[in-house]
Amino acid sequence: xxxxxxxxxxxxxxxxxxxxxxxxxxxxxxxxxxxxxxxxxxxxxxxxxxxxxxxxxxxxxxxxxxxxxxxxxxxxxxxxxxxxxxxxxxxxxxxxxxxxxxxxxxxxxxxxxxxxxxxxxxxxxxxxxxxxxxxxxxxxxxxxxxxxxxxxxxxxxxxxxxxxxxxxxxxxxxxxxxxxxxxxxxxxxxxxxxxxxxxxxxxxxxxxxxxxxxxxxxxxxxxxxxxxxxxxxxxxxxxxxxxxxxxxxxxxxxxxxxxxxxxxxxxxxxxxxxxxxxxxxxxxxxxxxxxxxxxx
Numbered sequence: 301x302x303x304x305x306x307x308x309x310x311x312x313x314x315x316x317x318x319x320x321x322x323x324x325x326x327x328x329x330x331x332x333x334x335x336x337x338x339x340x341x342x343x344x345x346x347x348x349x350x351x352x353x354x355x356x357x358x359x360x361x362x363x364x365x366x367x368x369x370x371x372x373x374x375x376x377x378x379x380x381x382x383x384x385x386x387x388x389x390x391x392x393x394x395x396x397x398x399x400x401x402x403x404x405x406x407x408x409x410x411x412x413x414x415x416x417x418x419x420x421x422x423x424x425x426x427x428x429x430x431x432x433x434x435x436x437x438x439x440x441x442x443x444x445x446x447x448x449x450x451x452x453x454x455x456x457x458x459x460x461x462x463x464x465x466x467x468x469x470x471x472x473x474x475x476x477x478x479x480x481x482x483x484x485x486x487x488x489x490x491x492x493x494x495x496x497x498x499x500x501x502x503x504x505x506x507x508x509x510x511x512x513x514x515x516x517x518x519x520x521x522x523x524x525x526x527x528x529x530x531x532x533x534x535x536x537x538x539x540x541x542x543x544x545x546x547x548x549x550x551x552x553x554x555x556x557x558x559x560x561x562x563x564x565x566x567x568x569x570x571x572x573x574x575x576x577x578x579x580x581x582x583x584x585x586x587x588x589x590x591x592x593x594x595x596x
Contacts, residue, residue: 373429
């Protein structure tokens, strides 16, 4: 996707095997005769995280499962006959099955050790991304904490309000992101706006939205420790857990989860309605957090 003089792209370090000594996927592109990390341009209106997952799947034939964000690579390219700045965002991605099929764009793929992959990569910027991957926790699962989408009433009355037109667009925009993340469990505060935010992904996947009264703001405040511990247990039993609630609840959850992980203890910043945090954890211990504002 070209925005003025900027080309937005996404990619990943796809790995399999032992998390301590993984094998990573490199692809050969005959047009450039190079060995690189799988990546590609985002489509118009496509979230860069979705683009990264899609491009890695297309170039390797393997289903990627998202891990922590690694780095951004920025460099100049030619786009539409003029110079443009290309920004490629990379994530760690675990391979969850598949088979490579050669195409015109990618004719070979290799699974290599970190040492051999670093030697084989053509560009220094790809080697820099691989170096970040080497020191990033790998064996993680994801929790997605979603603030309910825009409503017809101000925040204080969101307990009883419904999504407005903008909110319905925001909820719909979450579907490809959640599908790409391979979510398996949908958990919502027992609040209409929260339930409605998860309804599109429930319809798309056939998953049920489970309502939790303790995730409503009034029930959560003062009960943070108990609710957070229950969420941590649920996360360890889930392949991909999504939690939708009001902002005070999500900020409280993040603060409490961070005390059990490798995060700084400062209170998380707020986020706009329809925004979300991606929390990477290992057995309930948080390793990294990413913050995303709503796309719609």
